[in-house]
Amino acid sequence: MTSEHLETHFRGRRVLITGGLGFIGSNLARRLVGGGAEVTLVDSLNPDYGGNLANLAGIEDRVRVNISDVRDHHSMKVLIQGQDYLFNLAGQTSHMDSMRDPETDLEINCRAQLSILEACRHYNPDIRIVFASTRQMYGKPDYLPVDEKHLLRPVDVNGINKMAGEWYHILYNNVYGIRACALRLTNTIGPCMRVKDARQTFLGIWVRLLVEGKPFEVWGGEQLRDFNYVEDAVDAFLLAATHDDAYGHAFNLGAEPPISLLDTAKLLVEAAGEGEYVIKQFPADRKKIDIGDYYSDFSLIRDRLGWEPRTTLLDALRQTVDYYRQHLAEYL
Amino acid sequence: MTSEHLETHFRGRRVLITGGLGFIGSNLARRLVGGGAEVTLVDSLNPDYGGNLANLAGIEDRVRVNISDVRDHHSMKVLIQGQDYLFNLAGQTSHMDSMRDPETDLEINCRAQLSILEACRHYNPDIRIVFASTRQMYGKPDYLPVDEKHLLRPVDVNGINKMAGEWYHILYNNVYGIRACALRLTNTIGPCMRVKDARQTFLGIWVRLLVEGKPFEVWGGEQLRDFNYVEDAVDAFLLAATHDDAYGHAFNLGAEPPISLLDTAKLLVEAAGEGEYVIKQFPADRKKIDIGDYYSDFSLIRDRLGWEPRTTLLDALRQTVDYYRQHLAEYL
Numbered sequence: 001m002t003s004e005h006l007e008t009h010f011r012g013r014r015v016l017i018t019g020g021l022g023f024i025g026s027n028l029a030r031r032l033v034g035g036g037a038e039v040t041l042v043d044s045l046n047p048d049y050g051g052n053l054a055n056l057a058g059i060e061d062r063v064r065v066n067i068s069d070v071r072d073h074h075s076m077k078v079l080i081q082g083q084d085y086l087f088n089l090a091g092q093t094s095h096m097d098s099m100r101d102p103e104t105d106l107e108i109n110c111r112a113q114l115s116i117l118e119a120c121r122h123y124n125p126d127i128r129i130v131f132a133s134t135r136q137m138y139g140k141p142d143y144l145p146v147d148e149k150h151l152l153r154p155v156d157v158n159g160i161n162k163m164a165g166e167w168y169h170i171l172y173n174n175v176y177g178i179r180a181c182a183l184r185l186t187n188t189i190g191p192c193m194r195v196k197d198a199r200q201t202f203l204g205i206w207v208r209l210l211v212e213g214k215p216f217e218v219w220g221g222e223q224l225r226d227f228n229y230v231e232d233a234v235d236a237f238l239l240a241a242t243h244d245d246a247y248g249h250a251f252n253l254g255a256e257p258p259i260s261l262l263d264t265a266k267l268l269v270e271a272a273g274e275g276e277y278v279i280k281q282f283p284a285d286r287k288k289i290d291i292g293d294y295y296s297d298f299s300l301i302r303d304r305l306g307w308e309p310r311t312t313l314l315d316a317l318r319q320t321v322d323y324y325r326q327h328l329a330e331y332l
Numbered sequence: 333m334t335s336e337h338l339e340t341h342f343r344g345r346r347v348l349i350t351g352g353l354g355f356i357g358s359n360l361a362r363r364l365v366g367g368g369a370e371v372t373l374v375d376s377l378n379p380d381y382g383g384n385l386a387n388l389a390g391i392e393d394r395v396r397v398n399i400s401d402v403r404d405h406h407s408m409k410v411l412i413q414g415q416d417y418l419f420n421l422a423g424q425t426s427h428m429d430s431m432r433d434p435e436t437d438l439e440i441n442c443r444a445q446l447s448i449l450e451a452c453r454h455y456n457p458d459i460r461i462v463f464a465s466t467r468q469m470y471g472k473p474d475y476l477p478v479d480e481k482h483l484l485r486p487v488d489v490n491g492i493n494k495m496a497g498e499w500y501h502i503l504y505n506n507v508y509g510i511r512a513c514a515l516r517l518t519n520t521i522g523p524c525m526r527v528k529d530a531r532q533t534f535l536g537i538w539v540r541l542l543v544e545g546k547p548f549e550v551w552g553g554e555q556l557r558d559f560n561y562v563e564d565a566v567d568a569f570l571l572a573a574t575h576d577d578a579y580g581h582a583f584n585l586g587a588e589p590p591i592s593l594l595d596t597a598k599l600l601v602e603a604a605g606e607g608e609y610v611i612k613q614f615p616a617d618r619k620k621i622d623i624g625d626y627y628s629d630f631s632l633i634r635d636r637l638g639w640e641p642r643t644t645l646l647d648a649l650r651q652t653v654d655y656y657r658q659h660l661a662e663y664l
Contacts (some may be wrong), residue, residue: 099507102446102500110442110496114434114489151483154499155506157446164442164496167486168434174487175431288507 007035016083018042018070018116019090022050023193024132027230028087033062042079042090044069048097050200053079054330055192056143060195070112077119080127081298085241088116089132091162094199096286098158109161114329117172129169130240134249135296137163137184144328145297148252155291166250173248181240182250186296191323195331206268206277208331211324215276219283221262224293226255229316237308239305246305254296255309264313271317334590339367348415350374350402350448351422354382355532356376356464359562360419360569365394374411374422376401380429384531386662387524388441402444409451412459417573420448421464423494426531427619430490441493449504456628460499461512462572468493469516469630477629480584487623498582506581514582518628521564521648523655527663535559538600538609540663543656549607551615553594556585556625561648564641571637578637586628587641596645603649
């Protein structure tokens with residue numbers, strides 16, 4: 001099946017997206033309404049996170065927006081009912097924020113997840129759930145590319161809490177039969193990402209500064225990474241939701257080939273046709289939670305669900321820069 | 333060093349034990365006061381958990397007892413100050429309770445742990461911490477014996493939350509330099525264990541019924557397990573605390589050879605010189621979180637810290653039965 005038609009599977013189905021006004025959630029919503037799904041978006045619009053009403057431009061009238069926090073279990077208990085699918089994307093994503101305020105990270109990434117799953121168990125056990133997990137839980141790799149057999153050794157509070165959050169989903173699948181699976185996202189980029197700061201991805205602040213005509217900072221530069229364009233990540237969510245044999249598993253997303261941060265910076269400048277960067281030493285407080293090189297082996301999801309990224313990094317960067325050249329003001 | 337003298341390392345040192353009125357905590361306290369340590373015990377005396385004032389018989393006047401819950405962060409913040417060592421043993425241990433009430437398990441095994449570590453970071457960064465972790469987080473083994481390289485794939489909420497709790501400790505060691513390590517306990521048995529029910533260990537209820545002259549139930553019977561006598565587990569806590577190269581690591585405890593539940597039942601009857609058991613089918617609700625055979629490879633702690641269990645299972649069972657023949661009434 002070509003990914004252009006993935007969303008048609010959801011025609012007339014009721015879909016709830018937590019973090020639905022965020023970067024990936026809103027891109028997912030756009031695809032789903034295009035396919036004829038009845039989409040409800042839950043988002044706290046907490047200014048520290050990724051939610052932004054601007055992300056709904058053009059589909060405002062085709063989705064239901066419910067402003068509430070996943071920590072509000074009364075609200076979640078009501079919203080979960082009657083849904084066919086839950087794309088569970090709400091999360092605290094900043095590594096540094098998780099160290100500064102570990103309890104808030106725990107509340108969102110652990111407790112709220114457990115509470116959502118309990119709500120599903122009691123009020124909608126037939127729902128299907130795809131959870132947005134993260135490569136962050138692998139920590140500093142023992143080997144590359146990192147596959148799902150790699151030990152989880154998180155290097156920050158966020159990685160620990162996301163690990164627990166992912167496992168609650170797998171457990172509720174295995175014990176209670178609530179169909180749930182997880183995608184361990186790598187660096188995802190594209191229109192609607194947070195560019196105000198580096199809370200969601202360092203590439204956000206790069207793009208912002210570039211579009212503002214200012215030099216952006218490359219910390220270190222030699223570290224290897226892989227990047228997914230948001231539409232490719234959305235494909236993975238749609239595929240996972242519709243494949244019964246995805247449930248109970250956690251899958252790496254990823255891209256080939258890996259690229260250094262310095263080469264990523266060069267490619268961004270190439271994509272934009274302009275721009276400058278400066279190389280900076282890695283700040284000391286980040287060094288301790290740095291993971292060195294990271295890139296994924298995503299053969300499990302490729303072999304099992306037929307997913308692979310289709311967008312080159314150059315194209316991804318071009319579309320991202322084009323978007324923020326038009327829309328930057330809505331993201332500051 | 334012979335383990336008889338391990339506790340002399342703690343002479344004059346200030347030691348805090350959470351879960352200090354519990355099974356392992358109270359045995360540890362006994363050894364530490366014998367070595368001349370200044371011991372403070374924190375315990376909630378929550379009747380669902382392991383704390384019991386009877387566990388202090390004979391050392392009541394040589395320890396300071398502070399009744400409070402590890403979820404009470406104000407209390408912990410005060411108690412942590414001025415301590416040289418923290419043996420962090422308070423936890424919710426029942427697998428079934430964690431499924432019935434996952435949020436309470438999360439509060440105790442995740443949030444309280446994070447809060448204790450934050451208190452250490454802010455008010456006593458020089459403390460040394462040994463955390464009581466569990467083999468439960470490995471889930472159903474891929475291979476036997478299970479070493480620390482085995483993936484963590486918990487099969488119940490308790491296993492997930494303990495996994496997070498352990499990782500907070502390792503993380504605070506690695507990022508903030510708060511010396512902390514973890515022992516992944518296997519089935520621990522001995523005097524002062526909870527025998528009222530199976531919340532702490534199924535062997536508790538076996539011993540209780542045997543001492544009461546009633547048949548005990550063996551569920552299944554073929555599953556292999558390993559058991560540590562509590563004094564051997566206490567050795568491991570003392571050793572880990574005094575070895576600088578333990579910090580930042582998680583170590584399996586364990587025993588050789590593994591033994592089936594049926595053979596354990598027979599050995600218990602042999603140790604007691606009397607007793608009966610009946611074989612029962614595994615209950616359906618437990619089957620889903622059953623892990624099949626489990627026994628540890630404990631060569632990491634043996635090679636690095638020189639720990640190994642010294643008590644045979646037969647001796648462990650004898651001493652346990654003897655204890656409850658005298659003290660059962662205090663544990664019901």
